[in-house]
Amino acid sequence: MNNSEAQNEQTPSQMIANQIAALTDWRKERYVHLRDLINSTVPELAVEWKWGTAVWSRQGNVVALGVFKDHLKLNFFRGAELPDPHHLFNAGLEAKASRGIDILEQSAIDESALRDLLRAAAAPKAAPEKKK
Numbered sequence: 001m002n003n004s005e006a007q008n009e010q011t012p013s014q015m016i017a018n019q020i021a022a023l024t025d026w027r028k029e030r031y032v033h034l035r036d037l038i039n040s041t042v043p044e045l046a047v048e049w050k051w052g053t054a055v056w057s058r059q060g061n062v063v064a065l066g067v068f069k070d071h072l073k074l075n076f077f078r079g080a081e082l083p084d085p086h087h088l089f090n091a092g093l094e095a096k097a098s099r100g101i102d103i104l105e106q107s108a109i110d111e112s113a114l115r116d117l118l119r120a121a122a123a124p125k126a127a128p129e130k131k132k
Contacts, residue, residue, distance in 0.1 A: 010049075012047050012048050012049040012054070013047060015049040015054075016035065016047070016049065016054045019031075019053075019054070019067060020032060020035075023067065025105075026105045027067060027071075027072055027105075030072060030103065031065065031067065031072060034065055034072065034074065034103075035054065035065060037111065037114065037115070037118075038056055038063065038065070038118060041115045041118045041119060042056070042058075042062075042118050042119060042122040044058060044122070045057060045058050045062055045122055046058065050064075051064075053065065053066045053067070056122075058122055058124070059124060059125070060077070060125075061077040062076070062077060062078075062121050062122050063075065063076050063077070063118065063121055063122075064077070070104065070105075071102050071103055071104050071105075072102075072103040073091065073100050073101065073102050073103070074100060074101040074103070074114075075092070075098055075099075075100045076089075076098060076099050076100065076101075076117070076121050077097065077098050077121075078097060078098070078121060078125075079092070079095075079097070079098050079099025079100070079121070080095065080096060080097050080098065080099055081097075082099070082117060082120050082121055083120065084099070084117065085113075086110055086113035086116075086117075088101050088110065088113055088114060088117055089101060090102055101114075
């Protein structure tokens with residue numbers, strides 16, 4: 001069995017645990033904290049492993065937590081639609097649909113505002129109104 005086949009047999013939770021175990025700096029603790037914050041704020045989301053990263057979904061992708069060389073990124077797939085009164089989004093502001101939050105080692109996180117943003121992102125899309 002090659003590496004790719006072994007990965008295909010692992011659950012998303014196992015893949016995420018492997019990614020966390022490979023981190024050796026500040027990103028490890030912050031990643032675990034963000035994962036727990038997402039899971040506790042919107043426990044109804046499904047956890048998936050897509051594109052080499054953790055993705056939470058419900059009737060479509062909601063948020064991804066990516067690991068980069070010098071930062072973590074929360075990517076909200078429908079971020080352009082979401083209210084952001086606390087100006088958490090600091091990346092991908094020019095994208096048509098998504099918005100991101102780049103988290104550096106020294107970044108402070110307004111957890112209350114982030115929880116509000118997660119809830120808004122996870123809310124089911126309203127069905128389009130039918131024309132009469």
